Amino acid sequence: MAQNFTCQAGGPGASYNATIDYQGCYLDPSVSILGAVKLSTIAMTPQFCGNFCGARGYSYAGINFGTQCFCDVSPNFSNAEKTNDTTCSSFCYTEPSERCGATYVMSLYEVTNPQGNASEGTSSNDFTPACLTSPLCSYQVCNTSLSIPERVASLISEFELEDKILNLVDAAAGVARIGLPAYEWWNEATHGVGSAPGVQFPNMPANYSYATSFPSPILTGAAFDDALVRAVGETVGREGRAFGNGGFAGFDYWAPNMNAFRDPRWGRGQETPGEDIYHVQQYVRNYVPGLQGPDANAKQIIATCKHYAVYDVETGRYGNDYDPSPQDLTEYFLAAFKTCVRDADVGSVMCAYNAVGGYPSCASEYLLEEVLREHWGFDDPYSYVVSDCGAVTDIYQFHNFTNTEQAAASVALNAGTDIECGSSFLKLNSSLADGEVTVARMDQALNRLYSALFTVGYFDGNQYTSLDFSNVATPADQALAYRAAVEGMTLLQNDGLLPLGETNSYKNVALIGPYANATTQMQGDYSGTPKYLRSPLSAFQNQSGWNVTYAMGTTINAYNDSGIQAAVDAASNADLIIFLGGIDGTLENEQNDRENLTYPSYQLELISQLAALPAPLVVVTFGGGQLDHTPIFENEGCSAVVWAGYPSQDGGPAILDVLTGKQSIAGRLPITQYPASYANETNIFDIALRPNVNSTGRTYKWYTGIPVRPFGFGMHYTTFSFSWDDQPGSSYNIAHLVAACETESYLNDNCPFTTVTATVSNTGNHISDYVGLLFISSDSGPLPLPNKSLVSYSRLHKITVGGSDQLVLPLTLGSLARADEDGNLVIYPGSYKLMLDNDACLEFSFTLTGEETIIETTPVQKPSAQYNFTVPVNVQPPSWEAYSF
DSSP states (O other), X not given: OOTTOOOOSSOTTTTOOOOEEEEEEEEOTTSOSOOSEEEEOTTOOHHHHHHHHHHTTOSEEEEETTTEEEEESSOOOTTOEEEOGGGOOOBOSSOTTSBOOBTTEEEEEEESSOSSOTTTOOSOOOOOOXXXXXXXXXXXXGOTTSOHHHHHHHHHHTOOHHHHHHTSBSEEOOBGGGTBOOEEOOOBOSSSSBOBTTBOOOSTTSTTSOOOOOOXXXXXXXXXXXXXXXXXXXXXXXXXXXXHHTTSSOSEEOOOBOOOOOSTTOTXXXXXXXXXXXXXXXXXXXXXXXXXXXXXXXXXXXXXXXXXXXXOOOTTTTTOEEOOOHHHIIIIITHHHHIIIIITOOSEEEEOSSEETTEEGGGOHIIIIIIIIIISOOOSTTOEEEEOTTHHHHHHHTSOOSSSHXXXXXXXXXXXOOBBSSSGGGGHHHHHHTTSSOHHHHHHHHHHHHHHHHHTTTTTOOTTTTOOGGGSSOHHHHHHHHHHHHHHOEEEEESSOOSOOSGGGOSEEEEESTTTTOSGGGTOSSOOOOSOOOOHHHHHHTSTTOEEEEEOOSOTTOSSOTTHHHHHHHHTTOSEEEEEEEOOTTTSBTTBOOSOOBOOHHHHHXXXXXXXSSSOEEEEEESSSOOBOHHHHXXXXXXXXXXXXXXXXXXXXXXXXXXXXXXXXXOOOSSOBOOTTHHHHSOTTOOOSSOBTTBSOSHHXXXXXXXXXXXXXXXXXXXXXEEESSOOOSEEEHHHHHHHHHTTTOOSTTSEEEEEEEEEEEOSSSOEEEEEEEEEEESOSSSSOOSOEEEEEEEXXXXXXXXXXXXXXXXXXXXXXXXXXXXXXXXXXXXXXXXXXXTTSEEEEEEEESOOEEEEOOOOOOOGGGSOOSSOOOOOOOOSSOSOO
């Protein structure tokens, strides 16, 4: 408890009751009618919302989405339209006779007796640690002489059955009777504090109206810079906590998305660091501790690793089932989650929409109990599982795993899902009455959730409670966002035109294409509101000495050639032409996979005509998924190609500085650029990584074709030479390697093997970063053999002309291991080869001798009869077409 705090019987605003006057039902497609403050709870009612807003001095209150209350001093109807009252069709859960708006529809009320100055909204929205509020402070949950488990147990003992159920959904109701606040668990932080039901960006220029918007993870992943990832995570975590302290977000965030980018058509691949699982593991190993902080018991925020497991297809995602081989499951689909739980000590894991091996992920005792909790040790009191939004309902609605929605809630809770994003868990009272679940299991879930909130100081405060808006979007944060955009940009082709160098070399510059004047378009999925968005056009127009002409020319996926001729005319007198295009959220996003890998046809037509002009042409491609650039690479009129991902708030300056050479370019493709024919050769629903009769293989490890640009490809403005410093020995005995790990009291894939080092010398004419990628190949283990595997990487910074730096590349037993047919990680005897970079500029061979040895045994999924289902279930067959839409 804080000094000088005295627990009162009542509390500020305890006796206040708003007088509300219904103003009507309004279509609110941009959620912009009211925008000062927001609260989300399943216990939402018009009176609850009116009290919340009026107590803070706001004279208007409105309810959207059935659970979300918005406040402001006056409504903004510029993007709204009044509609029939029946359109507000969401009935309030705790008062079904009342309407609580609808999806993008607001029930609007005027508060005629707001407290304080209604023209400003005077009362603070800052979050106060719950045990510093009344009446909760008088309960044993706030007795600091008790242990945390005792305090949590005492809190749950105060819950009535309905209270328990209302706090097992994301829009948790709290318990007003004892003063426990409502809490929204759905907050987002994929690449910055992002929009979500629990996050509010009030109208600018108010405090918390913006946060730093970093590049999408696919572009940050292209930097192959673990220190950068850690720094981004620390910043996002700090800003997320500041938003929570300010009352504009919660204290848990549903990030990172660390499903590997297995299929190039996946609409959400932009949210991930790439296709290589070792790379994803390293991303998680740095981003999660960055978000949470170094102490799992005193966190900055709670991170959530999602989506567990085998989720990387949007088409039919709500009802699909995937049955990966035990080898693929261990090596690829589970590996990063193991790192997240075992090594990064994440606070939360989200179960996915799809089924695995016939069992919906959120109802899979195999995934949630045997693997997650028992095998990986996700068993701390504060470790909880949250469902993806609607995933529990999908168990019944799309998977048909159960015969009723109530049964779906029962199997999900019993399997280990602790909290649902959705409303199916509201049927648990019927589940309990029918003997399908127990109160003890509900209490276990609630204990995990409130134990987790103790780790972020929700009840008592902690060392992060003082963070506020002054800690958001600082100059250092803005510089980091710019640096992340620069480091990820990747040079795919260059005939010597780049870097452009001195600006006086070009006077008339034509900026053409659908990204030339992009702003929010550069952010990608799960973005928030940044302080600013600097477009390429604004950056180029501010470049001294350049006369910039702009024309869009074509939209991202145009249906005709309208605009192309005007753009060609605009570029006809240019000394330099820069085309900025690619794909965006209209072609790749959540619920939307791409159907092909081709460059949009009218963009290609425009590029072709620009390439025929006398001026040199640079193509900058945006988007998360790769496009087949073959027609561009083969066009002699195209001098250079750069991939820029989704660079976000400083995308414009970052592109300008990379093209001119103010910043070096050293990004590497974190995903393979396949030929367009790949989309016709491989069924998106074929989950197998290894090539088969239906597939040419997935990712660079198993693809049997010739990529347009391989994973790890990236050119530079300079040249390098390389030499080994420290190399492995020529031969190792497997038993000796294993014994050395056992003496350290652990044996797993993290056990150190050796460290190799190499000197990288800059032999060219430009200062430059360099990313060293170390691959391994072998003739041992189960067939087929992977082409090669990434086992270590490091990024060197600003190597001067004529200077050098040293790559330090650690290896572990996991670098040597492969999964056997049962999914166990095994070290096999045989010949091994290390290769630096895609062109193997340095190589070293060594052998492993002795007997093959298992270093980790993976649990095997049991037949359904051996799981404790309390309702009839229907195990699902694998999906070879979309099972839902």
